[in-house]
Amino acid sequence: MSPLTLAFLGDAVYELLMRERIVASGSMPPNKLHRKTVELVNASFQARACDVIAGTLSEEEADILRRGRNSSGVHPPKNADVQDYRKATGLEALIGYLYLAGDLERIHTLLGLILKELSPAE
Numbered sequence: 193m194s195p196l197t198l199a200f201l202g203d204a205v206y207e208l209l210m211r212e213r214i215v216a217s218g219s220m221p222p223n224k225l226h227r228k229t230v231e232l233v234n235a236s237f238q239a240r241a242c243d244v245i246a247g248t249l250s251e252e253e254a255d256i257l258r259r260g261r262n263s264s265g266v267h268p269p270k271n272a273d274v275q276d277y278r279k280a281t282g283l284e285a286l287i288g289y290l291y292l293a294g295d296l297e298r299i300h301t302l303l304g305l306i307l308k309e310l311s312p313a314e
Contacts, residue, residue: 193292195260195285202288207233209303232307235272238280241306245283248305253286260285 210232214225231237242257249257261282268277290299 195256195263196265196281198256198286198288198292199260199263199281199284200288201291202284202286205291205299206238206284206287206303209299213303213307235268235276235280237310238283239273239276240310242279242283244306244309245302248302249286253290256289257282257286 207229211225211229214228214232220228242261246254246257259282261278263281263285266278266281268274286302287299290296290302
């Protein structure tokens, strides 16, 4: 499967799992839910997340992330840094790959590492 197809799926899985974690943290107004979600799913945050997990990835996982990051056809929005957007695409490709492989435990482990290291301010 192409890295961009994996990233397409990984984007949805990543956002859903982040939303689940936010909702599990307690009840809050919808606008606060939205703001907290945007903090965790933007390209800048995902690029930093790549740096956090880089040393914990298997060779196969690192290859999937690299292939996603280096994919041609990645067009960042005007407000996103190109390098951040490419790293975010790599992370999403990895999440998509792990999801299709049925390795939700690994996804949760990686997200836990990311949130432990980069937990946004309340």
